[in-house]
Amino acid sequence: MARMEGKVAIVTGAASGIGAATGARFRAEGATVVGWDLHGVDVDLDVRDESAIAAAVGAVVRDHGRLDAVVHAAGVAGGGPVHMVPTEEWDRVVDINLKGTFLVGKHAVAAMLVQEPVDGERGSIVNIASVEGLAGTEGGSTYNAAKGGVVILTKNMAIDYGRSGIRVNAICPGFIATPMLEGVFAMGGMEAILADITAAHQLGRLGRADEIAAAALFLCSRDASFVTGVALPVDGGYTAGHRHGVSELMGLA
Numbered sequence: 054m055a056r057m058e059g060k061v062a063i064v065t066g067a068a069s070g071i072g073a074a075t076g077a078r079f080r081a082e083g084a085t086v087v088g089w090d091l092h093g094v095d096v097d098l099d100v101r102d103e104s105a106i107a108a109a110v111g112a113v114v115r116d117h118g119r120l121d122a123v124v125h126a127a128g129v130a131g132g133g134p135v136h137m138v139p140t141e142e143w144d145r146v147v148d149i150n151l152k153g154t155f156l157v158g159k160h161a162v163a164a165m166l167v168q169e170p171v172d173g174e175r176g177s178i179v180n181i182a183s184v185e186g187l188a189g190t191e192g193g194s195t196y197n198a199a200k201g202g203v204v205i206l207t208k209n210m211a212i213d214y215g216r217s218g219i220r221v222n223a224i225c226p227g228f229i230a231t232p233m234l235e236g237v238f239a240m241g242g243m244e245a246i247l248a249d250i251t252a253a254h255q256l257g258r259l260g261r262a263d264e265i266a267a268a269a270l271f272l273c274s275r276d277a278s279f280v281t282g283v284a285l286p287v288d289g290g291y292t293a294g295h296r297h298g299v300s301e302l303m304g305l306a
């Protein structure tokens with residue numbers, strides 16, 4: 054049986070990359086999906102715009118009767134050594150990645166709290182954070198600070214709303230081949246850095262958007278009925294630790 058049959062989901066960042074893959078997977082699993090993005094999907098909105106978010110959540114509940122799941126994937130890259138980061142750029146990256154998560158979560162939770170539970174659950178929210186929200190990375194500053202904030206905000210929401218039957222989790226993807234990553238690596242001289250980053254994933258490759266969508270599906274499905282407040286790395290082993298060649302020295306192929 055389809056794992057999201059009868060469920061109503063909002064997916065943000067749905068026009069591209071991880072959000073697009075999540076929307077497609079949820080639809081294939083039987084969900085009614087309403088995609089949000091700046092342009093080109095069901096609802097055009099900016100996740101910094103609180104009144105647009107409130108109206109769009111209201112429309113989902115009015116049109117589809119309830120809101121079971123939210124996968125919040127809208128986000129932007131950005132960073133640099135802090136003394137080189139223009140303050141307006143800090144505000145932009147933090148507002149989209151962190152304040153956007155707050156605003157989407159705020160209005161999604163408000164709708165979920167007033168609906169009847171199904172199978173003991175009022176709703177499930179998945180925020181797409183990053184491995185860069187779990188540890189620092191060179192040049193990450195703004196993005197890492199925002200994604201670290203998303204991880205902690207997710208845990209706080211899990212604590213506040215678990216008793217009401219709302220689960221809130223984060224996914225921390227490794228480096229995933231999407232238009233965002235292509236944009237970052239379009240900068241000249243990045244070939245060796247990309248090879249280095251790829252090798253830091255223990256599986257020896259970058260991830261795919263559908264692999265993040267599969268984790269979001271798990272977290273929004275009944276299979277994850279006892280999972281809340283986690284920041285789940287889906288990262289090919291990027292956060293597992295470091296390799297220095299010791300096992301090879303001992304004869305590991």
Ligand SMILES: NC(=O)c1ccc[n+]([C@@H]2O[C@H](COP(=O)([O-])OP(=O)(O)OC[C@H]3O[C@@H](n4cnc5c(N)ncnc54)[C@H](O)[C@@H]3O)[C@@H](O)[C@H]2O)c1
Binds near residue numbers: 149183
């Ligand atoms: N690609 C990676 O390597 C990677 C790794 C870790 C985390 N992430 C996170 O995954 C999420 C999805 O990233 P992706 O790689 O699919 O990127 P992407 O650029 O392919 O998609 C992001 C989408 O978010 C939308 N968006 C940006 N700003 C918005 C705003 N203000 N309001 C509404 N929509 C907005 C964009 O229009 C775009 O469609 C992001 O939060 C990103 O930070 C990506």
